[in-house]
Ligand code: B12
Ligand SMILES: Nc1nc2c(ncn2[C@@H]2O[C@H](COP(=O)(O)OP(=O)(O)OP(=O)(O)O)[C@@H](O)[C@H]2O)c(=O)[nH]1
């Protein structure tokens with residue numbers, strides 16, 4: 154394919170040949186809403202989510218080291234929220250992963266959610282496609298997992314690792330909200346601290362109360378002393394999502410695409426005006442936007 | 445703007461860098477914070493992967509005279525001459541001229557007000573928009589004093 158004839162195509166070729174600058178620039182272009190024409194690819198993706206501060210970034214650092222040692226090329230996309238007030242964002246995940254700051258086999262990119270229609274999530278697909286096309290064989294996406302928008306981001310990874318800490322019990326809360334249904338594997342991190350085993354046990358017994366036969370494995374790990382990491386990687390490598398969970402993810406993808414299409418449609422302002430004055434119903438508004 | 449705030453070298457003073465990272469976020473910027481003890485080559489690598497337009501260096505340990513030139517040279521060598529570099533922390537008056545000569549556009553010492561730093565970044569955005577080069581590898585001249 155004659156990718157190289159346009160400036161964008163040249164950038165893609167350059168990224169493909171290993172130029173990090175070009176790859177980084179292309180990811181920005183995608184973030185700005187540009188569409189790249191790429192051959193069909195199947196990226197390997199792992200979503201890592203969980204409450205703030207449980208050690209997601211530190212744990213990802215360990216996974217990165219493991220995979221690099223095994224000859225993989227690992228890319229990490231770490232998503233943090235933009236401040237709704239200022240629009241700014243503090244992207245501090247990479248400070249926990251110094252293994253990502255050198256070496257040719259790892260690429261790390263911080264992403265802010267910005268005001269993207271449908272969330273940043275619908276951009277993750279083209280980003281992981283690009284990374285895969287450029288030879289990145291393991292792609293890890295970190296998001297803070299609380300609330301609807303974050304669930305949606307996780308729906309863009311083919312396998313999902315949910316992380317919890319020793320003294321939070323937040324995952325039990327997550328279960329109430331249904332978010333836990335997206336997890337293929339659960340890791341209770343900070344096993345070097347008291348309370349971690351108890352947290353893992355209570356998550357297990359809580360999961361067993363349901364009638365799902367395909368329970369996610371619960372792993373006890375420590376990103377600090379590396380205990381349980383090898384076993385966790387093996388579990389991640391062999392995990393396959395049950396069909397119904399895949400279906401849930403596809404549903405999320407559909408909803409996110411729907412949202413962004415709706416929010417980007419031309420007549421939106423007019424329809425919102427009419428809704429405000431009450432001259433049309435919500436159903437009529439949708440019909441008009443999608444006609 | 446998308447900005448990396450970095451702590452180069454063995455300097456363990458991170459309070460100022462964290463204050464600045466927060467303030468820039470509240471001023472509407474996307475800030476990637478590197479954490480402590482990054483080498484010049486790690487910082488160049490982070491600037492590359494994160495595709496930022498500016499790099500803010502925080503140094504309080506007295507090693508600015510070695511680290512800042514290394515980082516600025518490294519950026520130019522890596523083809524990142526369009527990245528704007530600014531600095532803060534403890535940089536004695538006698539060293540300011542030398543640091544500016546490396547291509548640094550502003551130096552903010554102790555007691556600097558965040559609104560002044562934000563005004564500086566606004567001025568940078570304006571210049572970039574107008575096509576006036578302020579990158580570390582682009583014609584020197586303009587500086588914020
Ligand atoms: C608190 C402090 C510490 C704390 C640090 C805690 C921490 N996690 O940050 C501790 C006790 C650990 C410490 C240790 C040491 N310290 Co000390 N420390 C200080 C002190 C008193 C205040 C620094 C501070 O936090 N200020 C508050 C913050 C908000 O201000 P700031 O960092 O200056 O940041 C402002 C500006 O500089 C600027 N800024 C800073 N970074 C950036 C970056 C960008 C991009 C921008 C735009 C702006 C910007 O904006 C900020 C807001 O205005 C200073 C003296 C002083 N008055 O500065 C000495 C000082 C920095 N320390 C000093 C020394 C020597 C040490 C030690 C070597 C041992 C010692 N003798 O105490 C160790 C070394 C530690 C290490 N590994 O590096 C010297 C450095 C001398 C030098 N450069 O030549 C100083 C200047 C004291 C002195 N007069 O001798 N220190
Ligand atoms: N004791 C212990 N502390 C850990 C472990 N893993 C991470 N931490 C600490 O937990 C804190 C948070 O770690 P992060 O990796 O930033 O956690 P995170 O979940 O990515 O945080 P957010 O991205 O802010 O949601 C840091 O102080 C880590 O050093 C662990 O295995 N044991």
Ligand SMILES: [Mg+2]
Nearest residue numbers: 209210246295
């Ligand atoms: Mg994190």
